[in-house]
Amino acid sequence: MAEPDVKNGPEDVAEKLSKLTMGDSKVEADDDDFVDPWSVASKSATGIDYNKLIKKFGSSKIDDELVTRIEKITGKPAHHLLKRGVFFSHREMHGILNKVEQGKPFFLYTGRGPSSNSMHLGHLIPFVFTKWLQETFDVPLVIQMTDDEKFLWKDLKLDVAQKMAIDNVKDIIACGFDKEKTFIFKDTEYIGQSPAFYQNMLRVQKCVTFNQVRGIFGFGDSSNIGKIAFPSIQASPSFSSSFPQIFEGKKDIPCLIPCAIDQDPYFRMTRDVAPRLKYPKPALIHSTFFPALQGAQTKMSASDPLSSIFLTDTPNQIKNKINKYAFSGGGATLEEHQKNGGNCDVDIPYQYLTFFLEDDERLAQIKEDYSSGKMMTGEIKKTLIEVLQPIVKKHQERRKMITDDEIKEFMRPRKLKYDYSTKK
Amino acid sequence: MAEPDVKNGPEDVAEKLSKLTMGDSKVEADDDDFVDPWSVASKSATGIDYNKLIKKFGSSKIDDELVTRIEKITGKPAHHLLKRGVFFSHREMHGILNKVEQGKPFFLYTGRGPSSNSMHLGHLIPFVFTKWLQETFDVPLVIQMTDDEKFLWKDLKLDVAQKMAIDNVKDIIACGFDKEKTFIFKDTEYIGQSPAFYQNMLRVQKCVTFNQVRGIFGFGDSSNIGKIAFPSIQASPSFSSSFPQIFEGKKDIPCLIPCAIDQDPYFRMTRDVAPRLKYPKPALIHSTFFPALQGAQTKMSASDPLSSIFLTDTPNQIKNKINKYAFSGGGATLEEHQKNGGNCDVDIPYQYLTFFLEDDERLAQIKEDYSSGKMMTGEIKKTLIEVLQPIVKKHQERRKMITDDEIKEFMRPRKLKYDYSTKK
Numbered sequence A, B: 001m002a003e004p005d006v007k008n009g010p011e012d013v014a015e016k017l018s019k020l021t022m023g024d025s026k027v028e029a030d031d032d033d034f035v036d037p038w039s040v041a042s043k044s045a046t047g048i049d050y051n052k053l054i055k056k057f058g059s060s061k062i063d064d065e066l067v068t069r070i071e072k073i074t075g076k077p078a079h080h081l082l083k084r085g086v087f088f089s090h091r092e093m094h095g096i097l098n099k100v101e102q103g104k105p106f107f108l109y110t111g112r113g114p115s116s117n118s119m120h121l122g123h124l125i126p127f128v129f130t131k132w133l134q135e136t137f138d139v140p141l142v143i144q145m146t147d148d149e150k151f152l153w154k155d156l157k158l159d160v161a162q163k164m165a166i167d168n169v170k171d172i173i174a175c176g177f178d179k180e181k182t183f184i185f186k187d188t189e190y191i192g193q194s195p196a197f198y199q200n201m202l203r204v205q206k207c208v209t210f211n212q213v214r215g216i217f218g219f220g221d222s223s224n225i226g227k228i229a230f231p232s233i234q235a236s237p238s239f240s241s242s243f244p245q246i247f248e249g250k251k252d253i254p255c256l257i258p259c260a261i262d263q264d265p266y267f268r269m270t271r272d273v274a275p276r277l278k279y280p281k282p283a284l285i286h287s288t289f290f291p292a293l294q295g296a297q298t299k300m301s302a303s304d305p306l307s308s309i310f311l312t313d314t315p316n317q318i319k320n321k322i323n324k325y326a327f328s329g330g331g332a333t334l335e336e337h338q339k340n341g342g343n344c345d346v347d348i349p350y351q352y353l354t355f356f357l358e359d360d361e362r363l364a365q366i367k368e369d370y371s372s373g374k375m376m377t378g379e380i381k382k383t384l385i386e387v388l389q390p391i392v393k394k395h396q397e398r399r400k401m402i403t404d405d406e407i408k409e410f411m412r413p414r415k416l417k418y419d420y421s422t423k424k
Helices: A013-017 A050-057 A064-074 A093-101 A121-137 A147-153 A158-173 A187-193 A195-207 A210-217 A225-229 A231-238 A261-277 A315-325 A334-340 A348-356 A360-372 A377-400 A404-410 B013-017 B050-057 B064-074 B093-101 B121-137 B147-153 B158-173 B187-193 B195-207 B210-217 B225-229 B231-238 B261-277 B315-325 B334-340 B348-356 B360-372 B377-401 B404-410
Strands: A034-036 A039-041 A087-091 A107-112 A141-145 A182-186 A255-260 A283-287 B034-036 B039-041 B087-091 B107-112 B141-145 B182-186 B255-260 B283-287
Touching (some): A087 A261, A093 A283, A107 A231, A121 A141, A141 A158, A147 A225, A158 A187, A158 B195, A182 A404, A187 A195, A195 B158, A195 B187, A210 A231, A210 A261, A225 A231, A225 B210, A225 B225, A231 A255, A255 A261, A360 A377, B034 B261, B050 B087, B064 B093, B093 B283, B121 B377, B147 B158, B147 B187, B147 B231, B182 B187, B182 B404, B195 B231, B195 B261, B210 B261, B225 B231, B231 B261, B255 B261, B261 B283, B315 B377, B348 B377
Parallel strands (some): A255 A283, B141 B182, B255 B283
Antiparallel strands (some): B087 B283
């Protein structure tokens, strides 16, 4: 899937703002924020207004009731990314929970558009949460690497996109997915290995006109024809029939897609099309965006090494980047900070801690101390450094252990360990 | 490939007339004829003006010099479809002959869009000629069945299109292709079996914009996105790298495409794109259209059983159709016919004989006798019936003998019998 990156928008953002519209939901032009699969822009220091986005996109807010229901059904505490509102929006999550209660199967689908050899911290978020979903619900997972998308959108050769995909697959495997229950595929290989997948692409393509993809994705007359057809490729893994080797030919196993909210347009389109193909609509669970080091209204770019912390950064690089570049919500002077306290809503070290510090009590304490001015900017940065350094180090250690054979096995079209026959 | 069928044009023909334009060649609006992959329309009783079409499309006329050169290089007499101008136009045929003289390899590519369970006589023409090319030049051949195209364009389900493709494959095999040198594939299967093919589709897609396919094919805002991307699928078999199993990974083996002239827009686009992919441009050899029984300016439709002779027709059906429906260029009365003679330019029995009566001398005699009024309409119809009945009968006998295993073998991605290493 595409990562948010303003520069890579296929068309002019202003032009898009005036014409975004899709199927059952209408996306209106807005003075503040702009979100689509290639562009995320906000004028506010606190970043995107996610409540507004829920209204615009026509999704549902994840409320306490839903979180409680998930905890009740799974018998496990909710993940901190769910409790803290990083995953904040959904479509038909209750439908998936109904299936679980009825003992019926579902599967997870997420993905990544490989855009650089190295992923940054923000790229981990959907995978960290997806891993939790997989463990908690004990379900199969498919992960799509859209190397074809990157080839079509960027000025790079196909083999470079493919190489990037494999580099990213290593980072994804390092998140700890269960090999027996996870199929990772890159489009440029799997589409050429699966007539069923290609046939679903065709079925989706037949239901979607140029008018529609122009409205949803802002494609124009000068867009290449690969881009225009691409939404069908991101839609197809939502349907269990695209993976006959996993789902034993079953066409009706519903899908839950954890992803950043910018990918929602693809799946609004998919949900529009699904009933016409007599397939279940995919359910979704959406995350907010991971902010750039420089603040929520700036863009985080994989091509700007100073805008984010990479999974390849050394402990020292992490320390220096946070100390030098992490946007602070603290007071301008010691005096001012002690008097007014820090602003957690814009403070990047605090924001990052909400993503990566699992200890709820400690996070609450930090918030209190920082907001009151008791904790200094240097201290909160130090805390973040101490949290991130071991996370990145462990990731690097796990990544280093991944063999070519392991990658091959994850990417081999095969049956996954999940017995559909025992399900009702 | 699409067969000419006015009804299946994706957009309004008049609208297309005003905007057809493509790459290096310009297709201007014309008062008389209209030709594109879905529409062939002529107001003249003699049908399309092919000399005008050559100018419009920017191809080259097949002249005596080219025919003589083919005979000289192959040491064999030219096929009657070539001598008689049924194959009348080409692109870079001399380039292919240069390769042959240099002892360098090339391959043949043709195809069919399966549109009904049964093919008619006209559908045989490109295959009859392709078989002769394969035998004469001793080269490998790939045949694309665009069942995906038919699914995207027509109101039918994917499995119906796939079934039609297999039915048509039987008729194609019955033409007598060499199993060891021929690979027949349907898109909905082969694309899902060949990462190399899909990757070439992507490469073509990246080079072609919506603007371009709108200009070439008349696609519009309400065209589905599968149609818009489809030209990349018909382009890809032009490149040897789409068939690594046949060409041992070689990317530079040139391709010769025998096809009806209405398919040329696909390959003008392909030739435009090829240099950017560093692939050789495909060469082409174009045929005229096979006229409908009712005359050259009417359309022949696979869905109208009376407009053509089907490969499933009985001897009696053939006889009755020709006697009842074949448009006659003879005089209105016996007296008038004896006085003015018949007009071979519009007479369908004579036209059909030029396609199917191999004996040059006999054909010339018939032309003389009919034009002079010595031969009656009933006689020329009888001659045609006597020529076609055994052709169709033999075809049916050969078709009946084709086993499922044989079809499987023709359609199995595999190495073909052709040794590239011995070629210079």
